[in-house]
Amino acid sequence: MTHTLEQIDxxxxxxxxxxxWSKVQKWGVLGGLTMSxxxxxxxxxxxxxxxxxxxxxxxxxxxxxxTPVVFGIIAATEDAETPGVAGDRDVISGFVxxxxxxxxxxxxxxxxxxxxxxxxxxxxxxxxxxxxxxxRGVGVAAALWIISCGLLGLxxxxxxxxxxxARSMIGAAAMSVVGVALLEIxxxxxxxxxxxEFVADWIYALNGGxxxxxxxxxxxxxxxxxxxSDGSTLAERRLERMNLDPExxxxxxxxxxxxxxxxxxFLPMILGGLTNDLLANVGLFILMGLGLNIVVGSAGLLDLxxxxxxxxxxxxxxxxxxxxxxxxxPGWTLNFFSLEGAAVITIVLIMAVIAGVLVGTPVxxxxxxxxxxVTLGFGEIIRILFLSDWLAPYxxxxxxITNVPSAGLGPVEIRGTSxxxxxxLIAAFVGAAIYVAWRLQASRTGRAWTALREDEDAAEAxxxxxxxxxxxxxxxxxxxAGFAGxxxxxxxxxxxxxxxxxxxxxxxxxxxxxxxxxxxPGVIIxxxxxxxxxxxxTQQGLLQEFGQFKLLIYGALLVVMMLKRxxxxxxxxxxxxxxxxxxxxQDAWLMEESSQDKDGDS
Amino acid sequence: xxxxxxxxxxxxxxxxxxxxxxxxLAAWRQLFxxxxxxxxxxxLLALGYSMVYGVLGFxxxxxxxxxxxxxxxxxxxxxxxxxxxxxxxxxxxxxxxVLIVAMATSTFTAVLIEKIAYRPLRNAPRLIPLITSIxxxxxxxxxxxxxxxxxxxxxxAPPTWLSNPIEFLGFRVPxxxxxxxxxxxxxxxxxxxxxxxxxxGRAMRAVAEDKEIAALMGINVDxxxxxxxxxxxxxxxxxxxxxxxxxxxxxxxxxxxxxxKAFTAAVLGGIxxxxxxxxxxxxxxxxxxxxxxxxxxxxxxxxxxxxxxVLLVVGVVSILGGRALNRSGIVVLGAATVLMGLxxxxxxxxxxxxxxxxxxVVAFTALVLVLxxxxxxxxxxRLSKEDRA
Numbered sequence: 001m002t003h004t005l006e007q008i009d010x011x012x013x014x015x016x017x018x019x020x021w022s023k024v025q026k027w028g029v030l031g032g033l034t035m036s037x038x039x040x041x042x043x044x045x046x047x048x049x050x051x052x053x054x055x056x057x058x059x060x061x062x063x064x065x066x067t068p069v070v071f072g073i074i075a076a077t078e079d080a081e082t083p084g085v086a087g088d089r090d091v092i093s094g095f096v097x098x099x100x101x102x103x104x105x106x107x108x109x110x111x112x113x114x115x116x117x118x119x120x121x122x123x124x125x126x127x128x129x130x131x132x133x134x135x136r137g138v139g140v141a142a143a144l145w146i147i148s149c150g151l152l153g154l155x156x157x158x159x160x161x162x163x164x165x166a167r168s169m170i171g172a173a174a175m176s177v178v179g180v181a182l183l184e185i186x187x188x189x190x191x192x193x194x195x196x197e198f199v200a201d202w203i204y205a206l207n208g209g210x211x212x213x214x215x216x217x218x219x220x221x222x223x224x225x226x227x228x229s230d231g232s233t234l235a236e237r238r239l240e241r242m243n244l245d246p247e248x249x250x251x252x253x254x255x256x257x258x259x260x261x262x263x264x265x266f267l268p269m270i271l272g273g274l275t276n277d278l279l280a281n282v283g284l285f286i287l288m289g290l291g292l293n294i295v296v297g298s299a300g301l302l303d304l305x306x307x308x309x310x311x312x313x314x315x316x317x318x319x320x321x322x323x324x325x326x327x328x329x330p331g332w333t334l335n336f337f338s339l340e341g342a343a344v345i346t347i348v349l350i351m352a353v354i355a356g357v358l359v360g361t362p363v364x365x366x367x368x369x370x371x372x373x374v375t376l377g378f379g380e381i382i383r384i385l386f387l388s389d390w391l392a393p394y395x396x397x398x399x400x401i402t403n404v405p406s407a408g409l410g411p412v413e414i415r416g417t418s419x420x421x422x423x424x425l426i427a428a429f430v431g432a433a434i435y436v437a438w439r440l441q442a443s444r445t446g447r448a449w450t451a452l453r454e455d456e457d458a459a460e461a462x463x464x465x466x467x468x469x470x471x472x473x474x475x476x477x478x479x480x481a482g483f484a485g486x487x488x489x490x491x492x493x494x495x496x497x498x499x500x501x502x503x504x505x506x507x508x509x510x511x512x513x514x515x516x517x518x519x520x521p522g523v524i525i526x527x528x529x530x531x532x533x534x535x536x537x538t539q540q541g542l543l544q545e546f547g548q549f550k551l552l553i554y555g556a557l558l559v560v561m562m563l564k565r566x567x568x569x570x571x572x573x574x575x576x577x578x579x580x581x582x583x584x585x586q587d588a589w590l591m592e593e594s595s596q597d598k599d600g601d602s
Numbered sequence: 603x604x605x606x607x608x609x610x611x612x613x614x615x616x617x618x619x620x621x622x623x624x625x626x627l628a629a630w631r632q633l634f635x636x637x638x639x640x641x642x643x644x645x646l647l648a649l650g651y652s653m654v655y656g657v658l659g660f661x662x663x664x665x666x667x668x669x670x671x672x673x674x675x676x677x678x679x680x681x682x683x684x685x686x687x688x689x690x691x692x693x694x695x696x697x698x699x700v701l702i703v704a705m706a707t708s709t710f711t712a713v714l715i716e717k718i719a720y721r722p723l724r725n726a727p728r729l730i731p732l733i734t735s736i737x738x739x740x741x742x743x744x745x746x747x748x749x750x751x752x753x754x755x756x757x758x759a760p761p762t763w764l765s766n767p768i769e770f771l772g773f774r775v776p777x778x779x780x781x782x783x784x785x786x787x788x789x790x791x792x793x794x795x796x797x798x799x800x801x802x803g804r805a806m807r808a809v810a811e812d813k814e815i816a817a818l819m820g821i822n823v824d825x826x827x828x829x830x831x832x833x834x835x836x837x838x839x840x841x842x843x844x845x846x847x848x849x850x851x852x853x854x855x856x857x858x859x860x861x862x863k864a865f866t867a868a869v870l871g872g873i874x875x876x877x878x879x880x881x882x883x884x885x886x887x888x889x890x891x892x893x894x895x896x897x898x899x900x901x902x903x904x905x906x907x908x909x910x911x912v913l914l915v916v917g918v919v920s921i922l923g924g925r926a927l928n929r930s931g932i933v934v935l936g937a938a939t940v941l942m943g944l945x946x947x948x949x950x951x952x953x954x955x956x957x958x959x960x961x962x963v964v965a966f967t968a969l970v971l972v973l974x975x976x977x978x979x980x981x982x983x984r985l986s987k988e989d990r991a
Binding site (some may be wrong): 037040041042120121122123300302304362363366367368369370372373374376377378380381384385388390506509510513548549551552554555556557558559562563566 | 719722723730731732733734736739740742743744745749751862865869960963966967970973974977
């Protein structure tokens with residue numbers, strides 16, 4: 001972020017620093033390694049059928065081709081070790097990094113062509129070789145890869161020094177082409193809902209992917225849109241927003257909220273079943289994410305056993321309402337307008353609170369990292385107990401509990417299979433959860449959590465009952481997850497212990513971290529982006545072909561976010577200030593400088 | 603409550619054994635030996651957790667994956683050797699080659715993780731490297747799954763002369779178990795000498811004590827940290843081979859449970875304490891081997907009524923006595939005794955089917971209990987001041 005700013009404001013005429021060859025070398029080789037890794041895990045072969053621009057570019061190749069561009073940009077970027085100003089050296093760096101990656105990758109192709117490695121690496125077979133050599137000779141393919149990587153690296157280096165407007169135009173064009181191509185299912189779904197199928201028919205080729213013509217139109221359109229924006233970075237925009245008059249900001253927020261509510265009410269009517277189902281899943285994860293956000297983001301307690309509360313909610317609902325369970329009482333369903341339904345909700349609430357207190361009380365005195373491992377232990381214990389033969393008479397063991405009846409509103413049944421009804425049900429819960437979370441943040445308890453996260457000793461000295469505050473966070477998190485479990489049970493109609501693995505806790509954690517710890521809009525964005533695009537542990541996302549790779553991507557995301565942007569995509573303002581105090585003030589200073597420059601020019 | 607269940611189970615198991623309803627003596631011995639062997643493996647893994655925590659002050663969640671990667675790559679080496687015929691003609695040599703391959707892989711992986719992920723986070727808040735290591739662990743697991751496939755890979759069988767049992771002090775011990783224990787003892791001794799005697803080892807201890815002062819004393823802290831990861835990785839490689847000798851099957855999820863258990867062992871022995879890690883590992887191995895049988899099976903024992911009444915009285919007295927002396931430990935024990943007496947009077951028993959399913963519950967319970975009640979470990983922590991909670 002700061003790099004781009006420095007580079008914009010630096011005068012281009014001062015002496016360019018020499019190319020840092022060792023850095024170029026490093027990133028070139030790393031680029032080649034990354035490309036080889038992507039090919040070896042089978043992404044290229046698996047995603048070859050999904051076309052972006054029919055018939056030229058498939059998603060499989062796109063997973064390779066971004067590498068030289070991005071690594072070219074990185075190699076061309078100045079850092080603390082290679083200070084200096086932007087100039088030709090950036091282009092040269094990018095132009096050398098690219099072919100280096102290409103060379104490395106060509107070498108990789110030669111090797112997998114020469115030796116059969118399928119005994120060890122199951123993807124490095126003839127199918128991959130054929131794809132990567134385009135059915136021609138290995139030599140031709142190697143040359144092609146080196147040249148194309150060189151060009152892409154050049155593109156990266158040029159992008160680096162290109163004026164801001166040009167960059168935002170190219171970025172917008174590339175993003176929207178890929179985005180529209182990837183959103184094929186949704187766009188088709190919406191156009192069907194609006195009875196304008198011909199739009200989708202024009203955009204997409206018969207065998208999937210954009211037609212070249214539509215790709216051009218989309219690219220041109222979004223480039224024009226990019227031209228309109230002033231190319232300011234996210235940080236600047238946030239700074240601007242923070243500096244707005246509170247009243248103006250409040251009005252803007254209200255408008256945004258009203259628009260969102262209207263969208264939530266009317267969108268499901270025009271969307272198809274598939275999209276609604278997707279959104280319902282996203283909502284379920286938002287609900288859990290909001291709960292974990294209170295525990296991890298607000299109070300700073302890393303809970304890795306969060307799935308346990310979700311399981312408690314789901315099992316309580318199933319045990320109370322499924323006719324196959326020993327505790328079943330006839331007439332008990334999750335009907336929101338009936339006495340029995342109210343009883344079910346109350347019992348779920350009570351069980352969640354009990355679970356929260358039981359897990360919370362012993363662990364909250366532990367230091368942060370031990371707390372994480374102990375909660376992980378609790379989560380696993382609960383799952384194995386649900387799975388065991390010992391408790392099978394009550395919880396069904398590995399067979400789980402089936403025939404959970406659907407929820408209802410008085411006489412209206414909310415069937416789990418009706419994605420539109422589920423969407424409204426989940427949206428109602430999410431709305432309530434957002435309201436509760438938002439009110440809590442500003443409340444006395446919420447402020448106590450913030451104080452606790454910042455400095456426990458100081459908080460205690462200020463008279464905050466740290467044990468009580470932590471336990472409250474734990475219990476409220478448990479309640480959110482318990483209700484999410486309740487909805488999950490009526491949505492899928494049958495629950496199995498395998499739905500409650502550690503994996504789920506980790507994915508919710510990734511949502512909270514990618515979105516931004518402690519930030520409510522962050523959690524929503526995190527869930528929409530991750531669950532919507534990649535999907536949950538059992539839920540499919542938009543990119544169904546990504547199914548087998550999504551866990552790998554989740555892991556990588558967790559690492560990259562921690563290293564590069566620990567505050568998340570949409571950070572909690574207070575937290576971002578803590579993590580980037582220096583940078584923020586630097587940004588503010590730079591903005592002042594640049595605005596003065598502009599004044600001078602005119 | 604937990605203490606009460608453990609006591610009840612323990613006494614019950616012995617009583618059941620005396621009545622001839624429990625396991626035979628030979629079965630107990632077998633569990634014992636298996637527990638020691640597994641414990642030795644946990645101990646070696648625990649060293650990695652312990653050393654990294656001692657030096658950097660965070661849990662390297664990805665350590666289990668370092669172990670798994672060693673075992674997986676070792677499998678390919680073993681398989682190649684088996685195809686070449688060396689596995690059968692010269693087992694000792696081939697197991698050495700596999701050992702070296704596994705150790706090298708694990709060391710390389712550990713060092714790579716440190717360079718890419720942990721070095722930039724040297725001064726970050728404690729939870730950030732922990733979350734990063736969870737991400738790394740996830741990434742490695744799934745990368746391995748995608749690269750080599752999800753199927754369980756089975757090592758070739760060891761030769762018959764090794765898998766036959768050997769009579770030893772009245773125990774019938776399989777030769778593979780002996781091999782595992784010997785491997786563990788050798789690498790432990792080697793590591794001990796390295797840390798206690800070599801200059802690098804001394805530097806390591808200095809860095810664990812205080813990074814800044816160590817740096818002022820002319821120690822290259824970065825290099826010491828890399829060495830710590832390398833040594834921990836090498837030990838994980840040895841543990842990977844030990845796993846392969848004991849269980850033969852490895853897959854991409856092999857690393858998770860042993861990793862968690864080894865971390866428990868590290869805490870049990872006292873974080874940063876190397877001898878403690880080894881003892882903690884063996885204790886945990888024994889507890890895991892015997893635990894389900896001792897504790898859970900014993901719950902089926904009905905406490906005689908006379909004994910129960912005595913227990914009630916003793917319990918109440920010790921609660922009152924503990925109150926008077928202000929010793930909470932005695933009160934807790936007394937409460938456990940009272941509970942036991944109540945259970946005995948009511949004639950209540952718990953018979954648990956499918957005991958082996960609950961093996962991991964026992965392990966996780968051990969984890970939870972150790973971290974909650976004995977986070978300092980049995981043998982004391984060795985941490986720098988800032989890391990002590």
